[in-house]
Amino acid sequence: MFRLFDLSLQINGFPMKEAKAELRKIVAFSEKEHEVFVENKKVEIVDFHLQNNPFYKDLVGITTFTNWEDLPVLNKKNLQKPLLERLSEGYSAKNSYVNKTSGSSGTPFIFAKDKYCHALTWASNIFRFGWYGIDFNTSYQARFYGIPMDFIGNKKERLKDFLSHRFRFSIFDLSDEVLEGFLNHFRTKKFDYINGYTSSIVLFAKFLQKRNIVLTTICPTLKVCMVTSEMLFEEDKLLFEKQFGIPIVNEYGTSELDLIAFQNKAGEWQVNSETLFVEILDENNKAVPNGTSGRIVITSLFNKAHPFIRYDIGDIGILDEKSTLQKPILKKLIGRTNDVAILPSGKKSPGLTFYYVTKSIIEDDGNVKEFVIKQTKIDTFEIEYVGETELNLAQIEKIEKAITLYLENDLVFIFHKKEKLERNKSGKLKQFVSFVK
Incomplete structure (x- = not known):
């Protein structure tokens, strides 16, 4: 089978075969092996940045560390300086993946990932979507997202959509006339899944409710709906299930890191413990017990181009009491610290x-x-x-x-x-x- 999605990532310098192999290895670890893996990766990534990243070395103020809790907690304001000042030696905008955050937290900035780290991000996405029978090479996505309005940005995004086997519904105008047009696409296209911003999909579901239409009756190929980036409230989830006729999956991530949590088949919000180390901290940067709310602070275990070590993403959350290091469960996402x-x-x-x-x-x-x-x-x-x-x-x-x-x-x-x-x-x-x- 021709795998256009994988091929497009490989051509852009993202080593997908190696990343997928590494992820398979990590997922197969026993609990003890996983614990050793996380501890080793934490030491390795901090040592790398202390030796190779002047920005991080300056922030920490030492060149070797002994205690994880002594490392500073990074926030977005620390990162609002030119990207070139934050990159590790040997990395540049040309040999890294560079993007910018959406600014939904009110603090946008440009970030970088080395290409292997970004390949692992994709491997992690592919792995989790696979829980629901979704294959990025063959499954057709109905995508509810924004799109750049300038000519070149728009064309780039449309090309990415083609390579990623998805059809984009632009969400800047969600009037009934536009939603009627969306509905016609579902009548004529064999979509496998819906993916996009929660608030936009809510409006589409309400439109269907008003028209008394269940989406699978006109698009029977639909299997699942993944919502992201904004809060999913229980009543909206029930509305989706009723009007779409498919399971609803809640994902939570940030563009600068990876998927942070993804709803598993048991309905739990399973935290990504393969490429990230997630801590819940109090106002004194001390870890809180599971079941207690605190700031979500994340370390990217693989990103060598740019340090995201003990990085406060600006959200408040609670890990479930039954969480383990290998399988942390996000019990609740309460909202952003600035909200x-x-x-x-x-x-x-x-x-x-x-x-x-x-x-x-x-x-x-x-x-x-x-x-x-x-x-x-x-x-x-x-x-x-x-x-x-x-x-x-x-x-x-x-x-x-x-x-x-x-x-x-x-x-x-x-x-x-x-x-x-x-x-x-x-x-x-x-x-x-x-x-x-």
Whole structure:
């Protein structure tokens, strides 16, 4: 069988055969072997960067280390300097994979991976998607993503889509007329799976619900739907299952690292322990017990071009109590550290609190399609929403009552009905943002 996807990666200098072989070896380790492998890789990657990366050497302040916990925790602000100042000796933009983060956390930056590390990222993706019978060479993807609007960027992305056997639905306009066009593609194309941003797929599912259509009745080849990049709420998952007629898989990753967690066949959010080392830390950079929330801090075990060692990705999460080093399970992803509302009483609430409260009430009648919440002052929140009709007084009072119950009294809410909501350049929807410092 002609494997165009694998071949395109190989031609671009990503050694896929070697990466796949290494991943197979890691996956086959016993628990004890895995423990030895992780410890060795941690020492190896830190030593490499201390010897070969002036940026990291300067940050750490030593050339040899004895204690893992003494290493600094990197954050995105540390990395907001020219890429050339952060690359290891022997690596350049030409012999590495270079890309930039989406900036959904509000802190975008350019990063690099050496080509072997990036090949392992792809091997890890291929391995996990394979759990659901998806083969990147042969399975046809319905892709709900943004796309560059400039001519060259657009053509490059379309070529990548062709080589990766996928059809892209651009998500910058999700009006009913456009969604009708999406539906026609499902009627005429034999898609195997859906992959893309959660909020966009939610709108498509709501469109199907309104039309009383189950997607597998018009596209029976569909096997599974993978959602990424934004929170998947339980009610949205149920909506997807009902309107698509297929299993829904939740993936969680960052462009600068890899897939971090991917839902396995048992429904657990299994953390990638093959190419990453994941820690959950408190505010003093100490590891918290499993079952306790903390900052998600990740080490890329293979990236020699650029150090991602004890890198705080800006998210808060909880590892399940039954997690092991070889099979960590992400019990809950609570949200980004910068998505916290500070209230007049001094209380701190994750931005998701607002989202859960308003979502449960607003969705009762299906009028509101999507919304974002902005904290503009310590006591003032603006809710921008897309809906067929404006919220009435009774709905607004219900929302305010619920927020008072979950949060506190005397908060001010201002509602704005919009034709469409502002997404970032990649098409992601940032669902809560605070402008209060």
